[in-house]
Amino acid sequence: MSGKGSTTPSTYSPSPTGYKKKRPDSNWARPDGRTLHQCRPAFLRTGAVNSASGSAYAEFGNTKVIVSVFGPRESKKAMMYSDSGRLNCNVNYTTFATPTRSQAPESKDLSSMLHKALEGAIILKSFPKTTVDVFALVLESGGSDLPVIISCASLALADAGIMLYDMVASVSVSCNGTSLLIDPVSEEESYQDGSLIITCMPSRNEVTQMTVTGEWSTPKIHEAMQLCLDACSKLGKIMRSCLKEAASGLQD
Amino acid sequence: MDVEREGGRGANQLRPMDCTRSVLSRAHGSASCSNGETRVLAAVYGPKAGTKKNENPEKACIEVIWKPKTGQIGKQEKEFEMILKRTLQNICLLTAHPNTTTSIIVQVAHDDGSLLPCAIHAACAALVDAGIPLKYFAVAICCSFSESGHILLDPNKLEEQKMKALVYLAFPSSVRSVLTEGSENGEESAENGIITSLTHGVMPVDSYFQCLEQGRAAVTPLTNILKKKLQSPSPINQSAAA
């Protein structure tokens, strides 16, 4: 019995038959029937984890993320004294998040990206000597994971009552031949020529992080940036209303 | 009962038990315990200053490290570590040494069934050897429940594998009037309770309580054996005195 579980033989997940990985032509329909410049419906909720200081759950199509915020709490003993607070981020994937088991992207990269995206929006001076921990768990990966994690983390920070200059909203655009697809799903991400992720504070009109990968032409980049910024401000409004709802629920 | 056991043992007959303390010279306390072929070595270091993080500093902290005979620590060892730690938390007077950590290292020398009870005895004996104050001794036993409904005490490895279910139990040792008259009631109830229970395999609820009774019956004789073994002077102390 005990030997059964301990020796893990190499396994593979059965792949579908007759499925050819072919890149679709330029005027293809998106797999979930959206138009090119339409985002997935967003579901956001604060207070998903009771034992955390603040938390949020985000569901964008098949992308499902939980973020917990702990603190501000005592920094690690080894840390030097610091006038401003510290931010510590960690992103994890569940083993079943990806279609093939345990094929999650590098968690260290995502953690540092999340850190950089949030850092600019948090008033670190407001909690000197202490640390705020932001932990994210991707329950299911359905494309545009990082933007969803960032937006969800910002909501969780607000829920925890951490002082922010503004909430950050993040949206990605993927360049596929001549067309720009906003908020791409995993399948679209696998065909893309380039991607752009913008994280911004909508009411201050400031960008905290912008990541460009792949092949882009200058006019395309401009178009994509405008698309992203518009979508960010819309997402920012949704996040705001989500917080307001939670607050009014408390008052009742 | 018409159960045939290896070595001609009866269903309620335990294997010969031995317990020697002060087997290691550098540890603060140590003991080696054997139960038939099963043999476990335990060493105690401490109490050392400070507790680990997330532990209550108003009490003594107990740390158990389980070393298997071969190979790396797996989930099984982690489970034993947790159970042994919580069992020892029961028998130690934790408030006697607040904000300290006592480490118990358990090394399995040979596993031939009833490993956890043997380890509990070894750890207790090592604590006694180290002079850590204890409320009482933990007396542990493994009961096994066969397909046909028989209960065998202290099964060996072969029997463990054949059995439908196993029950590991730890009882407080029977205390003889060292306590004052007034606390006699508490004493009685202490004998009735169990410190630890761990089961493997499916069995009827009634059989569990049967195992409980049979295990309890073995507590007094086991206590006497352990007491006798621990009273015999340890080899190291003897040489030091000489």
Added chain:
Amino acid sequence: MGTSTNGKVNDFSSDMEVDAFRRLFPLRFHERHLAESIRPDGRPLGKARDTTLVLGAVASANGSALAKIGCTTMLAAIKMEVMAPTVEAPDEGCIAIEFHMPPICSPLIRPGRPAEIAPVISKQLSDTILRQEIICHYLELSLVSGKAAWMAYLDIYCLDADGALFDAALLSAVAAFSHLQVPVVSLNDDGRIVLISEDNIAAMKEKEPVNKEKRKLKLDSVPFSLTCVLHKNHILADPTSEEESIMETFLTVVLDSSSFQLVSLNKPGGPGLAHTSAIQECVELAKLRVKEVQKIMNEATSDMEQD
């Protein structure tokens, strides 16, 4: 606390705000509730928290479930993969069970330092589920004798830790098994197992599927559990993490849902002793709880079938 100081503390506590009293004298706070046979969250002693179950929470898995007992939340998902069976057992598949406590679930867990309790719960879940031969039997994990068999990976994630972790983990694991659909597969020319998707069944007609259709498991008898905290003469069913940390003696009873046989009875040490009468009472409470959970489970499955 000595008797001489008792009166003093009482005076102090009456002036103190309830919340401060709760933090400063947690044990006294709880004992005062116990004396009135009520818990701080308003529950009677023997009652479990509200329990909800959602099946099919993860689309990328073959079977999944989200279980919530009070605030304790568990997400379990099963992924079926193919493995080469061992020479000794050519017809046997495998179930690998892992329990995870990611840092999001509790302030006590930091990344890089896994929780000590996680591997213990993992082990106890494996023991409970794999010993329950019923689940393994219905799974029929063999595909092609000697060539391929199913490897079922069951991963359980704790999303919020608020006591009775094992109970919630077991419930979510059992529910994930009840939601599991074993996919239809066939053996291709290279000797690999491939999926047969819904739309190209016609194209695959000439290839005999290894297993006939999408199978659902029929679970007649499954294990359910109840954890109780023992404190003096009181028995508190389904403790919160606060209750677990203050009154440290607990006992977990796992019963089979159809025959009410004892699957496991664990009392891992702790400061208190468990008397036979208390154990009996816990088993009785567990029996009631198993019926309750079975009902919740049946409702969740019938909701699923209606959709």
